[in-house]
Amino acid sequence: MKNAVYWIALQSALGYGCRQVSQIIETFENVEELFDKNLIRSKVNFLSDKQFKSLKSADLKKAQAIVDYCDKKDIEIITLDDEKYPVILRRIINPPCVLYVRGTFPNFDDEVGIGMVGTRNCSMNGMIAASTLAYRMAQAGAIIISGGANGIDTKCSQGALFAKKPSVIIRPCGLDYNYLNDLKDIRKQVERCGAVISEIQPLGKVDRNAFQIRNRLISALSLGLAVVEAPLKSGTMITVAYALEYGKDIFALPGDISNENYAGSNKLLQEGATPIYTPADVLGEYLSAFPHRLNLNNAGIPINEDDIYMRLQRKYSKPAKVSPQKPKKEKSFVKKVKEKFEKTQEVKVKQKLAELPFEADEITKSVYNSFGNYPITTDEIIDKTGFDASDVMIALTDLEINAVIKQLPGGRFELK
Helix, strand or coil: CHHHHHHHHHHHHHHHCCCCCCHHHCCCCHHHHHHHHCCHHHHHHHHCCHHHHHHHCCCCCHHHHHHHHHHHHCEEEEECCCCCCHHHHHCCCCCCEEEEECCCCHHHHHCCEEEEECCCCCCCCHHHHHHHHHHHHCCCCCCEEECCCCCHHHHHHHHHHCCCCEEEEECCCCCCCCCCCCHHHHHHHHHHCCCCEECCCCCCCCCHHHHCCCCCHHHHHEEEEEEEEECCCCHHHHHHHHHHHHHEEECCCHHHHCCCHHHHHHHHHHCCCEEEECCHHHHHCCCCCCCCCCCCCCCCEEEEEEHHHHHHHHHHHHCCCCCCCCCCCCCCCHHHHHHHHHHHHHHHHHHHHHCCCCCCCCHHHHHCCCCCCCCCEEHHHHHHHHHHHHHHHHHHHHHHHCEEEEEEEEEEEEEE
């Protein structure tokens, strides 16, 4: 973690994903020079006035506190001055000043990193394809890189874990921020044989830009991006946009043309993405460059003919607890009417009390106002509000973190 205090202070001053980082590297031999009290405006004329002011008021003590926190919490800090910092990541215009890591950080420059992305509200076909594809590609020697969310991301992580191979999760928040706590066990397993990585400081929360920060890292660290199941307007398509900007290979799984969940995937195929029928369709692109990393012996099995998903389900599915059934008593008419009345009143009270307990932007408020007495899906919220899927997902995350709503099976949400 060479010069960690200065890089963290710079990260805090300029913000995550700052596009001036490349110019800073070209202009200064040492990041410490930026914190010289005598630094003049003309030396950093590529920074805005706001950025320069923020840089001049940077707090090195706060940066040191983050270093101390990471030491205590077993978080590795990798800066742009470290040899471990991937060359593949330095090549983008806005490389992260700092990476925070738990687990074993891969040598991305000598690995076949494959980003795998898709929707949280995925179909059964999507889950089967994601876990099968991740398993076979990890088994063949690839490093699976995913975003650590529900749906496709989780199935990709499970597939790589089932293959007992290293994989990577990129978080859209700090490593110690309480987000998607129900997936904590999977992250712990990934840490033991791979790495969980974030550009965001350890306790940094999920905000409106967090998913773009994460999606940019997934694209930058990957040689190719495999799109499993993606609607036309989704965070997945943002990741694809970054991958195209960085010159990465795009692969997509063909899907039912009548299913909106595959509209984005099918559009990519129409525009020239490589279709995925077997894991070899992805990894075959890199075999000549990485013969020492890849073994495609089992990578030619068509995804729809593989039985990996059923084997994986037996490992990860928890059997439901069955309680002894008690004989049902027939309810009286009066009791039925009373219960129905109490249930109606409960809904009304919930609506009256469900006011936002935190400062929210207009998009989050509009998403909140789209809720009624009954569970609602992400697609229904998008239709009601007219917002992009990525904005709706961020708003739902804010509402869920602040205990205003809760997620139900099948990608539905309701007021708490």
